[in-house]
Amino acid sequence: MKNKIVLVLVDGMRPDGIMQCGNSFLADLRAESTHCFHAATVFPSVTLPCHTSLFLGVDPDRHGITDNLWMPQVRPVDGIFEAAHKADLKCAMFYNWQQLRDLCRPGTLDHAYFQRMAHDMEAAWEQEREMANLTIDYIKKESPDFTFLYIGSVDEIGHHYGWMGKEYLDTVAHASDCIKRVKEALPEGYQLIVTADHGGHDRTHGTRLPEDMTIPMLFWGSAFEKGKALAEANIKDIAPTVAELLGVKPSEEWDGKSVLKA
Numbered sequence: 001m002k003n004k005i006v007l008v009l010v011d012g013m014r015p016d017g018i019m020q021c022g023n024s025f026l027a028d029l030r031a032e033s034t035h036c037f038h039a040a041t042v043f044p045s046v047t048l049p050c051h052t053s054l055f056l057g058v059d060p061d062r063h064g065i066t067d068n069l070w071m072p073q074v075r076p077v078d079g080i081f082e083a084a085h086k087a088d089l090k091c092a093m094f095y096n097w098q099q100l101r102d103l104c105r106p107g108t109l110d111h112a113y114f115q116r117m118a119h120d121m122e123a124a125w126e127q128e129r130e131m132a133n134l135t136i137d138y139i140k141k142e143s144p145d146f147t148f149l150y151i152g153s154v155d156e157i158g159h160h161y162g163w164m165g166k167e168y169l170d171t172v173a174h175a176s177d178c179i180k181r182v183k184e185a186l187p188e189g190y191q192l193i194v195t196a197d198h199g200g201h202d203r204t205h206g207t208r209l210p211e212d213m214t215i216p217m218l219f220w221g222s223a224f225e226k227g228k229a230l231a232e233a234n235i236k237d238i239a240p241t242v243a244e245l246l247g248v249k250p251s252e253e254w255d256g257k258s259v260l261k262a
Contacts, residue, residue, distance in 0.1 A: 002247035003223055004190045006139070006147045006182060007238070009054070010175045011047060011097070012155030012205065013196040015216040017164060023173035025180045026194065026218065034224040034259060036217045039233035041198045045205050045212040047155065048099050050197035050235060055079040055103045057239035057254030070102040078251045080146065080242050081108040087248040089145035094135045096127065097152045111138060117152055121167065124153040125174045132178040136185040145246060149182065151175045155200070163200040163211070183220070191221030191245055193238065219259055230262050 015037040018026045030037070042053040042060055048068045049060045056063050056079040064071055081104035084091050092111040093104065101114070113134055118124045128151055135149050154171045161167040183192055194216070201211040217233050223245055236256030243250040244258045 003221070003245045004143065004145050005193065005242055005245055006149065006186065006190060007193045007242065008149045008151065008179050008182065010154050010196050011150065011152045012158045012198060012200050013172055013175065013216065014163065014199040014211065015214060017169060017172045018216055021169040021172040021176065023176040025176045029218055029220060031227050033218045033220040033226065034228040034230065035219065036230035036233035039215050039217040039235065041213055041215050041235045043208055043213065045198035045207065047097070047197055051100060051103060054197065054235045054238050055081065057236050057251060057256050059255065068099055070099060077253050079103065080239050081105070083243055083248045083250060084146050084246055087246070089246060089248065090142065092138055092144045092147045094131050094148070095150035096131065097150065100150060110144065111142065117156060121153070121157060121171065124156065128153055128174070128178055132181050135182060140187065146242065151178060158200045159203050162203050191223050194218040195235065195238065223260065230259060233259060
């Protein structure tokens with residue numbers, strides 16, 4: 001099975017934040033998607049370790065990233081980008097947190113766009129709306145096989161104002177609008193995956209608290225069963241799911257399982 005995929009990750013987005021943000025788009029998308037709003041991330045529930053586990057399909061104790069500082073792996077694991085590149089597929093990445101640049105090895109991307117996030121909340125929102133537009137434009141012009149869009153302002157606002165406060169929920173609503181814009185512009189044949197890396201509580205995250213460890217996962221498109229609620233899911237399931245959709249060989253070391261087999 002070969003498809004084209006857009007993976008959107010909203011940093012720090014809690015499932016209950018989706019339900020309470022006042023924007024019903026992602027909540028309503030569950031009816032059209034295979035989904036799990038009680039999926040688990042990895043520990044430590046910190047941005048770079050969680051992203052690394054998503055893309056490399058293994059726990060932090062295997063890939064060695066335990067904080068937001070990238071360290072070269074002693075025994076490298078091929079991730080999503082490497083698997084796609086080996087199959088000669090076209091990959092792109094749009095992001096506003098620079099540490100994510102190490103998620104793909106040099107030479108595996110066909111296109112990358114980075115812009116440092118503005119400190120002002122509304123300015124950051126405007127940047128992310130533009131980044132969503134750039135993602136749409138690239139997809140329409142270049143038809144990439146795998147595109148990763150990262151939206152970072154939800155986490156930034158959580159740290160500044162606190163998780164589940166007004167500013168946080170407003171920023172989740174903004175992220176939902178960005179994702180809606182992307183979904184509605186997708187050409188035929190594209191599948192959409194929406195998730196988060198971790199949650200948060202008070203003004204922090206990184207613990208084993210359910211608020212930090214629980215994330216949403218939505219899988220939308222013709223490859224997925226509409227309205228199917230997964231009994232369980234893990235962030236490490238995304239890599240094998242993407243590999244199956246793209247029709248590429250997954251790494252033998254990946255720990256997760258494709259949700260298409262759930």
